[in-house]
Structure formats: structure tokens, C-alpha cells
Amino acid sequence: MARGLSTRGEERRAYWALILPAVILYLIVMAFPIVLSVVLSLSNWNGGQLFGGERWQITGFQQYVRLVKDPQFWLALKNNIYIVIVSVFGQLPLGFIFAYLIYRKIVRFGDFWQGVLYMPAIISVIVLGIMWNMIFSSTGLISDLMNKLYANRFTHQVERIFAAGFTVNDEVVARIVAASDPKALTIFTNPVAELKDLLLTYPPDQLAVVKGDLANLLAKKWTPDFLAKQDVAMLPIMFVVLWCWTGMYLILFLASMQKIEGSILEAARIDGAGEGQVMGRVVLPLLSGVMVNAAILCISGSLNSFALIYAMTGGGPARVTQLLSIYMYENAFVGAPNFPLANAIAMAIVVFSIVLIVLTKLAERRWGAKE
Amino acid sequence: MARTARGDAVRRAMGIIGRALSYVVMSLFALMTVAPILWLLMNSVKSTPEYRLNKLSIPRDLAWVNYSGAWEIGEFSKLIGNSFIYTIGATLGIAIFAIMAAFAFAKIRSKATPIIYGSFVMGILLSIQSLMVPIFIEVSQFDRLLGTLFQALHLIKSADAFHLFYNNRFGVLLIYIGSGLPVALYMSTAYVKGIPDALVEAARIDGAGYFWIFRGVILPMCVPIATTVAILNITGLWNEFALINILVSKTELKSIPLGVYRFTGVMMADYGKQFAALVIGMAPMLAFYIVFRKQITKGVSAGAVKG
Numbered sequence: 001m002a003r004g005l006s007t008r009g010e011e012r013r014a015y016w017a018l019i020l021p022a023v024i025l026y027l028i029v030m031a032f033p034i035v036l037s038v039v040l041s042l043s044n045w046n047g048g049q050l051f052g053g054e055r056w057q058i059t060g061f062q063q064y065v066r067l068v069k070d071p072q073f074w075l076a077l078k079n080n081i082y083i084v085i086v087s088v089f090g091q092l093p094l095g096f097i098f099a100y101l102i103y104r105k106i107v108r109f110g111d112f113w114q115g116v117l118y119m120p121a122i123i124s125v126i127v128l129g130i131m132w133n134m135i136f137s138s139t140g141l142i143s144d145l146m147n148k149l150y151a152n153r154f155t156h157q158v159e160r161i162f163a164a165g166f167t168v169n170d171e172v173v174a175r176i177v178a179a180s181d182p183k184a185l186t187i188f189t190n191p192v193a194e195l196k197d198l199l200l201t202y203p204p205d206q207l208a209v210v211k212g213d214l215a216n217l218l219a220k221k222w223t224p225d226f227l228a229k230q231d232v233a234m235l236p237i238m239f240v241v242l243w244c245w246t247g248m249y250l251i252l253f254l255a256s257m258q259k260i261e262g263s264i265l266e267a268a269r270i271d272g273a274g275e276g277q278v279m280g281r282v283v284l285p286l287l288s289g290v291m292v293n294a295a296i297l298c299i300s301g302s303l304n305s306f307a308l309i310y311a312m313t314g315g316g317p318a319r320v321t322q323l324l325s326i327y328m329y330e331n332a333f334v335g336a337p338n339f340p341l342a343n344a345i346a347m348a349i350v351v352f353s354i355v356l357i358v359l360t361k362l363a364e365r366r367w368g369a370k371e
Numbered sequence: 372m373a374r375t376a377r378g379d380a381v382r383r384a385m386g387i388i389g390r391a392l393s394y395v396v397m398s399l400f401a402l403m404t405v406a407p408i409l410w411l412l413m414n415s416v417k418s419t420p421e422y423r424l425n426k427l428s429i430p431r432d433l434a435w436v437n438y439s440g441a442w443e444i445g446e447f448s449k450l451i452g453n454s455f456i457y458t459i460g461a462t463l464g465i466a467i468f469a470i471m472a473a474f475a476f477a478k479i480r481s482k483a484t485p486i487i488y489g490s491f492v493m494g495i496l497l498s499i500q501s502l503m504v505p506i507f508i509e510v511s512q513f514d515r516l517l518g519t520l521f522q523a524l525h526l527i528k529s530a531d532a533f534h535l536f537y538n539n540r541f542g543v544l545l546i547y548i549g550s551g552l553p554v555a556l557y558m559s560t561a562y563v564k565g566i567p568d569a570l571v572e573a574a575r576i577d578g579a580g581y582f583w584i585f586r587g588v589i590l591p592m593c594v595p596i597a598t599t600v601a602i603l604n605i606t607g608l609w610n611e612f613a614l615i616n617i618l619v620s621k622t623e624l625k626s627i628p629l630g631v632y633r634f635t636g637v638m639m640a641d642y643g644k645q646f647a648a649l650v651i652g653m654a655p656m657l658a659f660y661i662v663f664r665k666q667i668t669k670g671v672s673a674g675a676v677k678g
Binding site: 012015030033106133297325350 | 382385386389390393394397400401403404405407408410411426427468469471472474475476479480481483487490491494496497498499500501502503504505506507508509512515516519545546548549550552553556580581582585606609610612613617627628631632634635642645649652653656657659660664667668669671672673
């Protein structure tokens with residue numbers, strides 16, 4: 001009896017000793033920050049000593065009211081929803097289809113595809129963000145290639161105009177003006193006359209130089225201005241998000257598919273089902289649980305996406321790619337801090353995650369596979 | 372008969388088209404992954420004027436000087452040691468604390484388990500980035516609190532310079548371990564549940580204490596799950612940016628991603644060095660991936676980590 005009691009005591013001591021480090025860390029990293037965030041979002045504390053220092057008090061929901069009235073917040077939320085959409089309706093289906101293609105050996109070398117497509121997920125998102133910025137930005141690769149294309153076309157036109165040799169007259173100049181980009185011509189008040197004067201300054205044997213200079217001056221310039229517009233500016237980001245994480249879901253789904261018993265699929269094939277039907281009617285329902293979990297992780301991940309986009313656009317240009325997390329970061333760490341507002345945004349992110357996750361669970365219950 | 376034969380032919384033709392289409396789409400995706408990375412590698416040894424002239428050409432002279440320049444500007448020599456400390460320290464911490472708690476949850480009966488374990492599982496859904504503001508406030512306020520306390524006890528001269536959590540490797544490790552624990556704990560608990568109870572009971576009957584059982588029985592058997600947990604966390608920890616960005620301000624405590632971040636935006640017009648910095652930022656994990664690809668893939672499918 002006494003022995004039994006002491007064992008139970010030892011059991012309890014061992015139990016708490018074993019979980020203590022994990023529990024303390026959980027409290028420090030998750031539980032306490034959440035409580036702190038709720039309290040501070042309702043307070044007027046903005047720096048200074050929190051515990052036993054300067055006075056601060058609970059002031060109510062005014063930060064949340066301010067948030068709801070702030071167009072920046074709604075823009076950030078909308079942009080975040082774009083990312084959620086491309087994640088849930090882009091990454092998951094693509095990952096699933098790729099996984100199915102490999103699983104059914106419709107494409108060979110499954111290992112190779114898997115290895116390549118997962119690669120972005122192991123590279124620092126800071127590196128990837130800067131890299132894609134160097135590709136999409138106005139001084140980046142795509143813009144450069146487009147400008148080269150325009151310049152090339154223009155040079156060819158100039159070449160044709162001067163096919164008979166380098167002679168400058170009104171007709172030649174008029175044709176050059178016609179081939180030029182109207183926007184570039186705005187540097188002249190009287191294009192034909194001024195351009196003619198300019199061309200007359202070149203010696204006759206300098207046609208190559210003339211072509212180059214004219215292309216620089218007058219060829220159409222491609223500027224990704226559209227990337228500074230709301231909504232449109234999110235397209236490259238959505239592409240990069242899709243590019244970055246699809247491989248992870250491919251791996252996840254493939255691993256689950258490999259646990260399916262082969263005989264189920266064989267039976268369906270013998271019954272005359274095509275690959276599309278097997279995928280949609282047999283494999284997808286079997287994976288619905290995995291799918292829902294993946295969707296939940298996907299939602300919480302994309303509502304919190306920060307570093308990739310912070311490195312790629314920093315929320316710019318002119319905040320059109322603002323996200324909730326960047327908006328929160330700016331309010332807390334850039335310029336004069338507004339900690340109550342930043343905490344209110346943090347709570348808004350948590351609440352949105354919970355709402356979307358609950359909706360996913362409800363959708364599963366409503367339309368999911370019945371076992 | 373004829374109809375089915377024709378149906379078969381149609382089906383076969385569709386199959387071939389579908390297969391070809393699958394290859395095209397897969398190749399496109401693979402190309403989109405590999406090409407930008409090769410582009411980075413190529414431009415990292417190209418001089419800046421040459422890059423400006425042609426962003427796609429093969430470099431004529433190899434400008435290895437980009438690397439030494441980037442290494443200096445990014446102060447990577449100060450950062451690389453920290454990256455190793457944070458990654459290895461946090462990985463070990465996550466694996467050990469997770470297995471300890473998993474042993475308790477899976478093999479010692481307690482009424483507290485559902486609540487505590489459930490809280491951890493809910494923590495999986497919580498992305499730690501959304502808590503970066505309260506975490507920053509927490510660590511800086513803890514420091515002030517402890518500093519004031521120690522000053523009152525005459526242990527230190529000034530509370531302002533006291534840092535245990537903010538601007539301290541210990542604080543970073545604490546936050547890193549805590550943020551990795553929920554997933555690791557979830558995986559380890561499932562794994563430890565799979566270890567037969569009889570093993571633990573037999574050791575108990577032999578009079579072994581729980582700590583001896585943990586060290587002698589559970590820990591050796593948990594090597595596979597510990598490896599999975601470690602592999603799952605290593606890339607994420609090495610690449611971590613959002614938290615370290617707010618947890619430290621001293622260069623001596625920063626990690627490599629923060630060094631790479633210096634090279635963002637229009638501030639940096641020296642493209643050659645910028646590309647070299649990006650390669651420095653991605654090379655270690657790329658090498659790690661090439662060596663441990665199989666294990667990483669297995670770990671990801673076991674852990675369903677967040678994106």
C-alpha cells in the first residue's frame with residue numbers, strides 16, 4: 001500500500017519533471033505572448049516599463065475601431081486573402097496532381113521531379129525574395145529583356161529606313177518619328193525639325209552609332225508600371241508563393257498516396273475507370289483528411305507570410321503589396337512605435353486564422369467524404 | 372466488339388496525350404525552379420558592369436572578387452558561427468525536450484495530459500510570426516524586470532545594460548526551441564506511443580526509476596524520430612528571419628539571413644556582390660539538401676510542416 005503510494009508520487013514527480021521544460025517554453029513563446037497581446041491591444045501602453053513602472057491602463061477597443069476604419073488594414077487583408085487563395089486553390093491542387101502523376105507512374109523519374117520541385121522550400125526566403133525582385137523589378141531581368149526586344153525591333157526599322165545609306169531629309173526623319181515611341185518623343189517640342197538637326201550632327205559614316213543612339217533615345221521602353229497598381233502588384237507575389245511551396249504539398253500528398261492499398265486502385269481500373277476518375281473518385285476521397293490538414297496549415301501559413309514578401313517588395317511600391325504581417329511589423333518596429341495597434345493587428349491575424357480554419361473544418365463536415 | 376476496340380484506341384491516344392502534357396507541365400515547373408537558381412550562380416561570378424550590359428550572358432571573366440566583397444559587406448564571418456549555434460542548439464533542444472515530454476504524455480498516465488498535450492497541438496496552428504510583436508515586448512520587458520531586480524539586490528550596476536533574453540543568444544535559443552516544440556512534440560508523442568508499454572513496465576518491475584528508463588530505454592529507441600525532427604527543423608532554423616530580426620540588434624549576434632537581407636532593394640547597386648551574397652545565403656542548405664534529400668523528404672511527409 002505504502003509502496004503503491006510512493007510509486008504514484010514518483011510517477012507524478014517524473015511526469016512533471018519530464019514535461020516541465022516543454023511547458024515553460026510553451027508558456028514563454030506562445031501562451032504568455034497571446035495574453036500579453038490581448039491585454040496590450042486593449043491598453044494605452046506604448047513603451048516604457050510594463051511591470052511596475054510607468055502607469056498604463058486598459059482603454060478598451062479603440063485600437064480595433066481604428067483598425068476597422070483604416071483603409072491600409074483592409075488593403076493588407078485583401079492582399080493576404082489573395083495569398084490564401086493562391087495557396088489553397090493553387091498549391092494544393094497542383095501538388096495533388098503532381099503527386100498523382102508520380103504515384104501512378106504516369107511520369108517517370110518521380111524521385112527527380114520530387115527532388116527538384118521541393119528545392120525552393122529549403123532555400124532561405126530572404127534569398128528567394130531578393131532573387132525574384134531582381135527578376136520582376138523595373139531594373140530587373142524581365143524588364144531588361146523586354147527593353148532589348150523593343151530596341152532590337154526599333155534598330156531594324158531604322159536600318160530599313162537607312163537602307164539606301166545615311167542620308168538625312170524630312171521624309172526619313174518623319175519615318176523615324178513614326179517608328180518611335182510617342183512617350184519618348186515628348187522630349188522634343190517639334191520632333192521632326194529637332195531630330196533632323198540632331199541627325200545632321202553625325203558624320204555620314206557613323207550609321208552604327210546613330211542606330212544605337214536612336215534606339216536608346218526613341219525606342220519604346222517597357223516599364224512594369226502595372227506592378228505598382230493595387231491587386232495587379234500581387235500577381236508576381238502570388239506566382240512566387242505558388243512556386244515556393246507547391247513542392248512541399250507534392251511530397252506530403254505523395255507520401256499519403258503511397259500508403260493507399262494498391263488493390264483498391266487496381267479494382268477501379270479493372271472496372272473501367274480512367275485515370276481522371278481514379279484520381280477524383282478514389283484517391284481524392286481517401287486523402288480528404290490529409291487534404292483538410294494541409295489546407296489548415298496552408299491557411300495559417302499564408303496569413304502569416306512575412307519574410308518572403310518583406311524581402312521581395314517590403315510591402316511596396318507605395319504599400320500596394322502590404323500584408324497584415326508587414327503592416328503589424330511597421331507599426332511596431334518602423335518609426336515611432338504604436339504597440340497597441342500592432343498588437344491589435346496580431347490579434348486580428350490570429351482571429352482570421354481561427355475563422356478560416358473553422359470554416360475549413362465545417363466545409364469538411366458538410367462536403368467531405370463520409371466514412 | 373468493334374466499338375470497344377475503337378474505345379481502347381481512343382483511350383490509348385488520350386493516355387499518350389495526357390502523358391505528354393504531364394511531362395510538359397512538370398518540366399516547365401522544374402525549369403522554373405532550376406533556372407533562376409542557375410541564373411543566381413552564374414551572375415554571382417559576373418562583374419557588375421557586365422551584368423548591367425547583359426543579364427543573361429555567360430560570364431566572360433570569373434569575378435570571384437564578388438564573393439570576398441559580399442563576405443565583407445555582409446559581415447558574414449561574424450554571422451556564420453551564430454547560424455551554427457542557433458541551428459544546432461535549437462535543433463538539439465527541440466528534439467530532447469520534445470522526446471522528454473512525449474515520454475511523459477505517452478507512457479505515464481495523468482489527468483493533465485489531455486489539456487497540456489491539447490494546448491501543444493493547438494500551438495501547431497499558431498504561426499509564431501503573428502506573435503513577433505508580443506514576443507519582442509516580452510523579452511525586452513523580462514530583461515528590464517530582471518535588471519531592476521538585480522540592481523536592487525546590488526548584483527549589477529545598471530539595469531539598462533542587462534540582457535538575458537533580448538540581444539542574447541540564450542533568448543534566441545529559447546524562442547527558437549519554443550516555436551519548434553509543438554510539431555516536434557506531436558510527432559514524438561505518436562512515435563513513443565508505438566513503443567510497447569511492456570518495455571517500460573518491465574523496467575519498472577526491475578525497480579528502474581523514470582529517469583533511468585528515459586535514458587536507458589526511451590532515448591535510444593527514439594533515435595529515428597529525433598533524426599526526423601532534427602532534419603525537419605534544421606533548414607527552417609538556418610533560414611529563420613522574422614524572429615531573429617526582432618530579437619537581436621547587435622551584428623555579433625545575427626545570423627546569415629540577416630546578413631543577406633542587407634543586400635535588398637535599391638540601396639545595393641553592386642549587383643555582382645548582391646548575387647554572391649544570395650549564393651552565400653543559399654549554398655549551405657542547398658548542400659545539406661543534396662546530401663540528405665531522402666531524409667528531408669521523409670521528414671516533411673511525416674511532419675506536415677507549415678508553409
